[in-house]
Amino acid sequence: MDKFRMMFQFLQSNQESFMNGICGIMALASAQMYSAFEFSCPCMPEYNYNYGIGLLVVPSIWFFLVGFVMNNNVSVLAEEWKRPMGKRRKDPTILRYMFVSMAQRSLIAPAVWICVTLMDGKSFLCAFSVNLDLERFGNSSAIRELSEVERMRLLAKIPCKDLFHDQELRVAASRYIKCISQACGWLFLLVMTFTAFMIRAIRPCFSQAVFLKTKYWSHYVDIERKVFDDTCKEHAKSFAKVCVHQYFENISGEMRSIHHLRSKDENNDNEENNLLSDEDKLLGIRAQDDMNKVLWNWHTCKPPLALRKDQLDGMSNNKMNGELNGGPNGFVNGNTHEPEKKQWAVYYSKV
Numbered sequence: 001m002d003k004f005r006m007m008f009q010f011l012q013s014n015q016e017s018f019m020n021g022i023c024g025i026m027a028l029a030s031a032q033m034y035s036a037f038e039f040s041c042p043c044m045p046e047y048n049y050n051y052g053i054g055l056l057v058v059p060s061i062w063f064f065l066v067g068f069v070m071n072n073n074v075s076v077l078a079e080e081w082k083r084p085m086g087k088r089r090k091d092p093t094i095l096r097y098m099f100v101s102m103a104q105r106s107l108i109a110p111a112v113w114i115c116v117t118l119m120d121g122k123s124f125l126c127a128f129s130v131n132l133d134l135e136r137f138g139n140s141s142a143i144r145e146l147s148e149v150e151r152m153r154l155l156a157k158i159p160c161k162d163l164f165h166d167q168e169l170r171v172a173a174s175r176y177i178k179c180i181s182q183a184c185g186w187l188f189l190l191v192m193t194f195t196a197f198m199i200r201a202i203r204p205c206f207s208q209a210v211f212l213k214t215k216y217w218s219h220y221v222d223i224e225r226k227v228f229d230d231t232c233k234e235h236a237k238s239f240a241k242v243c244v245h246q247y248f249e250n251i252s253g254e255m256r257s258i259h260h261l262r263s264k265d266e267n268n269d270n271e272e273n274n275l276l277s278d279e280d281k282l283l284g285i286r287a288q289d290d291m292n293k294v295l296w297n298w299h300t301c302k303p304p305l306a307l308r309k310d311q312l313d314g315m316s317n318n319k320m321n322g323e324l325n326g327g328p329n330g331f332v333n334g335n336t337h338e339p340e341k342k343q344w345a346v347y348y349s350k351v
Contacts, residue, residue, distance in 0.1 A: 041159040080095060129158040
């Protein structure tokens with residue numbers, strides 16, 4: 001059990017590795033699902049194309065959406081996109097980077113599904129068997145005598161072994177369509193690989209400073225949300241401990257006054273120390289209305305991203321109350337330290 005807990009904590013601390021592992025598992029799951037899936041072509045001209053193309057497209061869309069659902073950054077992206085402006089401006093490049101990053105990971109499983117489906121060729125055969133010209137595959141004298149509707153029904157039965165009587169003609173047509181399907185699968189795989197290669201090769205050609213800035217602040221948004229959630233959990237835990245302790249203290253006031261005359265045990269000392277530590281974790285927020293106000297202000301008006309150190313001479317209090325003005329180099333008023341003034345002493349000597 002401890003090993004699983006350590007593994008889970010490691011995956012939580014390494015969000016990128018965790019999401020890559022999830023995408024790999026989904027890709028393997030898509031291939032396994034297709035191998036376990038029982039393909040049943042309707043063998044009817046009205047439904048063959050819809051069934052074959054639907055089997056190729058619909059599961060891909062489902063895997064794509066599941067990839068977004070499994071990604072924790074979806075909620076972070078939605079909150080960052082819908083939050084009020086407040087004192088912190090929104091950077092569309094960060095939102096775009098987060099969306100593209102999630103989309104790239106979510107496309108892995110659909111790409112695997114499409115490749116496996118095209119390599120197998122059953123859906124392709126079911127969708128395009130009606131468009132075949134059977135004259136190139138063997139004796140088609142019996143087919144020429146059929147009407148157009150009967151001919152379409154006969155071609156739709158090619159994917160079904162039990163319904164098509166001429167097995168030699170069916171095998172030849174099936175191999176032809178599966179060959180085209182496999183060629184499309186390899187072409188799709190080549191295009192996806194070439195596109196991924198070009199994205200990685202072209203990226204260094206652009207400004208790396210913009211990319212690093214976008215990547216840094218996207219990680220910051222995710223980490224800030226996690227730290228805020230952890231702080232809220234810690235505050236709620238401490239608030240609950242102090243509230244419950246005060247409740248029992250008020251209920252059993254008389255019993256506590258009687259036992260107060262006795263000598264205190266080490267357990268009582270430990271409980272009081274824990275209570276003091278919980279009091280410190282409350283950070284001065286001791287009422288429900290105050291906590292609701294803090295949470296509301298965090299959502300509607302997040303603090304600006306400008307960290308400043310307190311000055312020893314007390315001037316920092318005035319700066320903290322002032323407005324922040326961004327500079328071109330990323331510095332704001334109050335962040336830069338004024339250079340210390342040096343005192344020069346001049347000595348005169350008579351020689």
